Each structure stands twice: as structure tokens, then as C-alpha cells.
Amino acid sequence: MARKGPIIALVDDDKIFQLTASKTIKSTEITETILQFLNGEEALQFLRKNISDPATLPDYIFLDINMPYIDGWMFLEDYQDLKSKITKPISIYMVSSSIDPRDIERAKANQNIKDYVIKPVTREKFLELLKQAA
Amino acid sequence: MPGKSLRGKRSKKTAVTKKAVTTTVKKIKRTENGEADKSLKNYRFESKSNDLLFHTLSQAIRELLINSDTAGAIAKGLKLLGQATEVDRAYLFENDAAQPGTLLSISQRYEWNSGTALPQIDNPELQNLPYTEVAPIYDYLSENKPYYQIVRKMEAGSSFRRILEAEDIQSLLLFPIFLENQFWGFIGFDECKFERKWTEVEISVLRGYSAAIAAALERLNREKSYKDLFDTVGEAIYIQKFDGTFVDVNKYACTMYGYTKEEIIGRTPLFLSADGKNDFEQIVKHIEAAVHGVTQQFEFWGKKKTGEVFLKDVRVTKGFYFGHERLIATAWDITERRKSEQALRDSEQRFRVLQEASFGGIGLHDKGKVLDCNQGLCELTGYSYQELIGKNGLDLIVPELRDFVMEKIVSGYDKPYDVEGLRKDGSKYFLEIKGKNIPFENRIIRVTEFRDITERKRAEEKIIEQNTKLVSVTEELRRKNNQLEEFTQIVSHNLRSPVGNILSLLSFFESADSEDEKNELLNLLRESGITTLTMLNELNDVLKIKQSQNIEKQELKFDNMFHQVRSMLNARITELSANVSADFSRAPILQYPTIYLESIMLNLLDNALKYHSPSRKPDIKFISYKDHNGHTILEAQDNGLGINLERYQHHVFKLRKTFHRHPESRGIGLFMIKNQIDAMGGEISISSEENKGTTFLINFNKHHTDGS
Numbered sequence: 001m002a003r004k005g006p007i008i009a010l011v012d013d014d015k016i017f018q019l020t021a022s023k024t025i026k027s028t029e030i031t032e033t034i035l036q037f038l039n040g041e042e043a044l045q046f047l048r049k050n051i052s053d054p055a056t057l058p059d060y061i062f063l064d065i066n067m068p069y070i071d072g073w074m075f076l077e078d079y080q081d082l083k084s085k086i087t088k089p090i091s092i093y094m095v096s097s098s099i100d101p102r103d104i105e106r107a108k109a110n111q112n113i114k115d116y117v118i119k120p121v122t123r124e125k126f127l128e129l130l131k132q133a134a
Numbered sequence: 135m136p137g138k139s140l141r142g143k144r145s146k147k148t149a150v151t152k153k154a155v156t157t158t159v160k161k162i163k164r165t166e167n168g169e170a171d172k173s174l175k176n177y178r179f180e181s182k183s184n185d186l187l188f189h190t191l192s193q194a195i196r197e198l199l200i201n202s203d204t205a206g207a208i209a210k211g212l213k214l215l216g217q218a219t220e221v222d223r224a225y226l227f228e229n230d231a232a233q234p235g236t237l238l239s240i241s242q243r244y245e246w247n248s249g250t251a252l253p254q255i256d257n258p259e260l261q262n263l264p265y266t267e268v269a270p271i272y273d274y275l276s277e278n279k280p281y282y283q284i285v286r287k288m289e290a291g292s293s294f295r296r297i298l299e300a301e302d303i304q305s306l307l308l309f310p311i312f313l314e315n316q317f318w319g320f321i322g323f324d325e326c327k328f329e330r331k332w333t334e335v336e337i338s339v340l341r342g343y344s345a346a347i348a349a350a351l352e353r354l355n356r357e358k359s360y361k362d363l364f365d366t367v368g369e370a371i372y373i374q375k376f377d378g379t380f381v382d383v384n385k386y387a388c389t390m391y392g393y394t395k396e397e398i399i400g401r402t403p404l405f406l407s408a409d410g411k412n413d414f415e416q417i418v419k420h421i422e423a424a425v426h427g428v429t430q431q432f433e434f435w436g437k438k439k440t441g442e443v444f445l446k447d448v449r450v451t452k453g454f455y456f457g458h459e460r461l462i463a464t465a466w467d468i469t470e471r472r473k474s475e476q477a478l479r480d481s482e483q484r485f486r487v488l489q490e491a492s493f494g495g496i497g498l499h500d501k502g503k504v505l506d507c508n509q510g511l512c513e514l515t516g517y518s519y520q521e522l523i524g525k526n527g528l529d530l531i532v533p534e535l536r537d538f539v540m541e542k543i544v545s546g547y548d549k550p551y552d553v554e555g556l557r558k559d560g561s562k563y564f565l566e567i568k569g570k571n572i573p574f575e576n577r578i579i580r581v582t583e584f585r586d587i588t589e590r591k592r593a594e595e596k597i598i599e600q601n602t603k604l605v606s607v608t609e610e611l612r613r614k615n616n617q618l619e620e621f622t623q624i625v626s627h628n629l630r631s632p633v634g635n636i637l638s639l640l641s642f643f644e645s646a647d648s649e650d651e652k653n654e655l656l657n658l659l660r661e662s663g664i665t666t667l668t669m670l671n672e673l674n675d676v677l678k679i680k681q682s683q684n685i686e687k688q689e690l691k692f693d694n695m696f697h698q699v700r701s702m703l704n705a706r707i708t709e710l711s712a713n714v715s716a717d718f719s720r721a722p723i724l725q726y727p728t729i730y731l732e733s734i735m736l737n738l739l740d741n742a743l744k745y746h747s748p749s750r751k752p753d754i755k756f757i758s759y760k761d762h763n764g765h766t767i768l769e770a771q772d773n774g775l776g777i778n779l780e781r782y783q784h785h786v787f788k789l790r791k792t793f794h795r796h797p798e799s800r801g802i803g804l805f806m807i808k809n810q811i812d813a814m815g816g817e818i819s820i821s822s823e824e825n826k827g828t829t830f831l832i833n834f835n836k837h838h839t840d841g842s
Binding site: 016017024071 | 622630634635637642785
């Protein structure tokens, strides 16, 4: 499968969201490369492993908040430590079903978060986010 | 020199009258020349004149005695004696007051003149005439001896002879006057007609008169001294008859009232009394007692001429005054003294009032020994004033605090502090003490204020109690609020998620091309539906717990529940060869809802088994005990994987949070039991170390104020 478009990472423990989000992103035909992680720890391990290989690292991370083990907030804490060693610019979107204002405020206050997106995410929203970032 | 010119003038006058004098002298001389009848004549003259002389002397002395005008009496006496002795002059000289650096001198005071000789009373030479000019009379007179001399026989050219000759004196006789044994002056008699020889009788009569004058002058001096004393003394003196009538008053008495002596004399004390202020009945009694010889002292309200009223102290004694038995009253104004006394009393009174009005007790003490106190201290302690005075103030404090209080007294501590007081009846009360050292009559004493603070203590306790309640209510509210927030979080994250998924799946289903795809999506839809339902059920459980705080409690035995739970998980325990033990001996029983305790113990044991360390045999221990607050505690210890609390502390009891990539993790157990424990007013906490183990601690009664 030939590489096409940016690399996108979905970090979410919700397998149905992983499925629907992948399908939706693929339907935009912006990219074919979608990495799937079921919790923050898996995503962090991937980042650490490929830290010196920008071609493998994702351009976009869609990060869920509520996950077992390492949740979205904990991922961001660790990401902050990794960030300086990553040469590639990565856009992180927080993606959550929470409409709790405290979550939204907290996300917006984090400098590594580009935006806070409420689930479910439509095709149009993905298009907008990916174009915006590009 | 003025003296010289005056003498010159006088000499002329003398010359004018000389003829007449000479004539008289000649006539007498002639008679004297008849030697035959001389002795008889002399005898007759002498005997006749002797009678006359003694008679005259008695007359002159009588003058001195009865005449209050001593000067007039002396003048009259000199005249009578002068006439009787047929001398030309009779006079009196007084020594001038001795002044340092000047010669003792004399001045003529009185002179009688026969009319034949020139009067010398106005002769300025006879004023302040030094004794040196009239030597040698001083030698005689100052020795209390008479001096008589025939001028012609005197030392020629002496100043004295010259003076005598200038006055035509042929013979003179001088007698000294001694007052109080002091040489005071002299009286003298001049004979200008012939060279008279003084007879024994003449000499003794005149000596007698000089003594009488001395006595009169002495009396005069004494009276004058007395008068001066009477008038200069700084007290008012009233001489009264026994009926009270004023006979005499001194100057000060006049000044005191503003009346003249004349205005007062003849009146009675009523005249000087302030209207209605004196009890005259009482005063009359005092006067009667004084008349009987008992000295009386009393106060008397006087009224001045100006109308001003004042208070005086009066002392009345019976005594003699110029020959009469009188009442002698002395008085002094005590208005000012009384005013300051009154001011002092007023100030003391005000101090008393202040002390009495104070709501606490006040005591003055010296190292604990009570010197004075107010009524407040009596009321506070139950002792009477008399009982408190002289008492050791420490007796008012409970025995165990006396050393503490004494320390404060000794160190002069001046801030309030609380102790426990001891009343007379033995009852105790909360007491606030505040002492202060003050200088008093050259030593340091201590004023101590006692304040009954039982009410305040009670109020304080009430406030503390209320505050504790408030804190507990606040805590309860805070916990409820936290639970609400948590609930929002659960709904927000856990419930919206699957519903969102369903919507997404439905939109894919609508645009699905193949049957396979549609089937797959339907399966996913079903899965999401089930997840949603599970979530709703779990939420329902939580809500049920939260709403069922009044769920019935039973008396449960930890031991029984533990065995029940243990048997439920027996298969796992056996499989893992886990060592599961328990010790509930220190707190065997708990009042708790059965299903909750079962849920708690089951979850804790399940977790301990589930997250065991693969590298060692599980060792799990449950114990119960009472903490220092009497709260029942349950501890569940394991030697399992442990949790990195630095990272996961805030996630431990949250829904759907797991800390291990463990297939059985659902993240529901701890969340559920925490809700149950919270609902019953308890608390669950965790301590853990990764790869060492975890201990859960449950305080079942943490938020119960009654300790049940």
C-alpha cells in the first residue's frame, strides 16, 4: 500500500469509535495511514520507539480522554517530556464524548492540544480539522 | 551744726528769764542765812514735807496703779512729787535702744516744770544724748545707784556740768529705773534755786517712786506683749462670759469674720452662726461642760459679714482674763481641710462605687494575702468581706492550680489567664484572672480581677460544637458535591460515548453497500446497545447506593462475612495457592448493611487476588480494629503488583479506571465500594508501592460525630 497523505493516530479504548473514525477518515481520501492505539501507553510506546524516525511518526493524533491505564491527560504529561526530542510537528486533537466544561477548559489550557473535539466526529469535521492543520 | 545753733538760740531765751530765777534764789538764800531758826525751820519743813512727801508718793503710785494711761500717770506723778519737793523740774529719761556702733544714749520722755525754770522737754539736746556727754551718771545708774550732785562741785569744764549749767541747775538727784533687771532709764529732779542737799526721806521717796514706775512700765510691757500675742496669733481667740457674751476678741477673730472688734464685743456666738447649720442645744451643752472646767472641742459653722459660710473647729476652756473667770475660745477655719477631706472621701466613694459596680471581683493583695476587696469578689466566692480580708487569695483557686497562680503573682504577669476557681462551698467554676502590680505605701501590691467565665466557657463549647457540626455538614456537602461532579463525569464520558457510537454506526449502515458490511455494522450496533445498557445499569446501581443512605444496618460479625466471601472465591484462592488470613479480634462487630459489607470485602479480596504478583505467592490479610476516635477500621493488605500512586492516586476509585493491562479489569469494583462506603459516612484510602503490595484502609465511621 503506497503511502499517501499524512499519518494519523487514533488513541482510544473504544473499538467502535476506532472503527467508525477510521472509516470516516478514509472516506475523506486525505490519507490511508491510520495508526490505532487502545490506550495512552501504547501510543507513547510507539512514539518513543520511533522518536528518531519522523517518517514513521504521526502528523495528527486524535486523543481520547477517558481510557483505562494511561488516559488522555497522562499521555499529555508524558508527551510533554518527549516533545523536545521529536523533530516532526504533531497536531494533537483531544477527542471526547464529554461535554463537561471542566474537561473542555482543561484541554484548551494545554499548549499541546490544538483543539477539543466532541464525539461523534462527522466526516466534515475530520475534513475541516485535517485541512486546517495542513 | 544744727545742735549748736539751737543751743545759741536757747541761750538767749535763758538770759531773758534769768532775772526772775535769780530773785527767787536770792530770797531763799536770804532765809537760809538766818542761822538761828534754821534747824527748827528745817525740822518743821522736813516733818511737814515728809508727811506731804509720803502722801504724795502714795498718790503718785495710786495714779500708776489705777490709771490705764501709764504715760499720763507718770506725768501726773512727776508733777505731784515735783510740787511736793518744790524742785524746779521732775523728769524721766529712757535709754535709747542700743544700736551697734553707736554710743548708748538717752532721751527725755516726760518733764514737769515748776514754772520758774525753763522747760527742757523740747530741748533737742536731750534727745539721743550719749551717756559719754553726761558721764559719770551712767556708772552710778547702771549699777542701780542714785546719783546726786551739787553742780558747782562738779569737775570744771566737763560736758555734763556745762549742760546742767546751761539749764541753770544747781543741784540734781537721779534714780535709775530697772525693768526686768535691765537698766531702762531714770527719773530726775532739778533744783535751780539753790545748792540743794537731798534729805534721806526725799531720796527714799523718790527711790520708791522710781521702783513704782519700773513696776508700772513692766506691767505695761507685759500687757503690750500679751496684746501683741493676742492679736498676732494665727488663731481666732474669743473671750466670753459664761453666758456666751463676747468680752474681747483678737484681731484674727475679726479678720475671720470681717467684723470689727466693736461689732463683735457684747454679742453672743449666735451673731456669728450660719443660719440653721449649728445645733445650739449641743453647743450650749459644750459651753456648760466648759464652764465646769472640761475643755470642749467642736465644729461650728460661721457666717462672715459678707454672708459667706465656713466651718471652724472651736476649742473652749475656762480661764482667767483680767481678773474674771471667762470662757476662752480658740477657733480655726477648717473649710479647706474639710473640703479636701470631703474630696478624698468622695473619691474613695467613687472608687468604691466603681469597684462595686464592676461585674467581677476585685481584690487587693500582698503576695496573695487579701488586703481589700469589693462586693463582687464576695458574691463570686461566697465568702463575706470579713472572711476575705486577711485570707490567702490562693484559697480561692483550686489546689492543683495554686502553684501556677503563685508563679504569675511572683513574676508580675499582667495578662488575663484562665484558671478554675474554688468557692466557699467547695464548688468549682471557670475563672479568668488578671492581675497588675501597683505601688502602694512604699511597697508593691497587686490588684487582681476575678471574672466568672462559666458562661463564656459554655458559649465557647457551644460554638466549638456548632463549628464541628458545621465542618461536618460542610464536609458532607463537599462530598456530595464531589459525587455529583463525578456523576456528571460518568454521564459525560461513559454514557455519551456508546450513544455517539450508535449514531455513527447508523450513518455507516445507511450508506453500506454490501450485506456483509451491513451485518457487521448490525453486530457492532448490538454491541454498543449492550454497552449502553450495562452502563445504565451500573449508573443505576450507583444512584441506588447514593439514595439509600438510610438503608437498614445489621449487627455483623466480620468473621462470618469474611468466611462467606472467602468461600465465594475459594477456587481462585486454591488455584493461586494464596495465603488468606484474618484477625478481627480487636473489633469483631460492625453495624452495617449486609450487602455493602459483603460487596466491600468481596471486591477487596477479588482485587487482591486479581492483581497478585506473578513472582510470588499471594499473601492476603484482613484485620479490623478501633482507632483513637473509636472508629472501626478494616484493613486489607496484599503483596501484589501495587499501584504507582504518584500517577494514579486520583484515578483509584473512579469508574472505568484500571491501572493494569489486565484482561479482567473493568474498573467498576473500587468505584462501587467507594460509593457504598461514602454513602454510609465512611472513607476508603489506599497506600501502595509498586511491586510490593497494596493496603486498603476503610474507616467505616469517619464522618459519624456520634462515634457509632
